[in-house]
Amino acid sequence: MTNSNLIALSLADRWTGFWQGSMGIWILERGVPIALYLIGGLLAARFINWAARRVVRRIDAEYQESDQLVRTESAKHRQAVASVISWVSVALLFVIVIMQVTSILAIPVGSLVAPAAVLGAALGFGAQRLVQDLLSGFFIITEKQYGFGDLVSLTVAGIALPAEGTVEDVTLRVTKLRSSEGEMFTIPNGQIVKTVNLSKDWARAVIDIPVPTSADLNVVNDVLHGVAEKAMEDPGLRALLLDAPQLMGVESIELDTVNLRMVARTLPGKQFEVGRRIRVLVVRALRRAGIVSPTDGRTPMVEAIVHPATSGGAEDETQGPPEERK
Template structure:
């Protein structure tokens, strides 16, 4: 128990030091290296504690007088039986190993996980990654624990860079050239804004007409942002677009206020 507590304390000190290093800098986001180090520290702590309990169990059996060598044959049979019954656990551990080594996501990443047997995805911020499970906290504050072996698709919304995509629905009678110019002006002003400029990687781009419907035409504005900042930038751009269009007498559909789960690209 003392050894396990010591390892847990050391792991907490290491992860705390990694977090303090990020908090003491002027960086707006965690680096991929910091995320990976945090996840690796958590996994190593979990593995070492598990090994301690296994070794202590063996020592207890020796102290009680059980010959360990005579337990090899029964242990083999028991191991085979447990292997068939614990396939899911083995699958979870192997999946967690590849998640960590391949750096699919780490502590602090915003992810969208597709889970076997569930209709909806688990979306939120990664709070813990072990070899067996991934814990994600949703926007509503709920903690979602997902076995790694049941993750069929992992979408990392905060890796390297992200993209905020805003579709602006306008009436089909509106002057599309004028609306496009207004959107371009909004993007230029946002890029000149000191607060938003820290989150944007470049000036937002007007892609043009995205779709045409019976009662509206959708124009698309795209902005590349820092990882995980696409939602904040998207909300700010939507507010600026709505105000600018309203000032120019252009009616905006309520659909403009809806958030889109647009992720990141590497």
């Protein structure tokens, strides 16, 4: 028998002896099943996340391919529920994997009762905010307070200014908003004190129109009523409006301006676009009617104001316009 054969037999004996030893038996009986559970859990988690993303993409595709201008409430709710189901499913999956691993390792559950009680009490104090976030997220989703794509304003505890933006993700723990400037806000659900949904069912565009106090309000009202009728004839605006804009009348009076208010009921989340378009129509209509905004008129200079004491007699040289002074 050659040396190479002897070496091969020696290695084979050692390899067989290793697997027949305590370490080899532990790897075969416990290590391999544990590895299979861990690998299977990771693959299952990836599959769950992939399925959730596929559902979300399908909902997005239905919206993009349809002629709808806004997402339906059911579509928003389905997307939120899909993300929550995937999150909960992954959490339960890892709990099951951990239980199976402890069972394979033959860890007695009874001996873990006392440490688990102490650990649970410690986590109870430390995880109060987490539990609060989860409960708040549960009620946000079940009550359909807002969903994916909604424009919301959230009052957060400890912050003076509300967080405003478009909802990009809702889970049981956090809500993610994208602001108009592109910033991403991640807000724990338990910290949300008040929710204002700006795109729920319908919205209202509010347009304040300042006109000079010298303007004839009857003429201004006629012009604005014409703008309201023209808005319903505009193809771009008609698709966004639920009914014709209404002129509410004088909203406030200031020193040199009178503010009139016009309101329009719009599709959810379209109030800002409608407001911008109507303002353009209002400015053009007022200019055609010869009604200028207060900032378009000239403000008299102090030198041009005639003093009452000199208004009846000869004009003081210091009171006339600069170009008339000698």
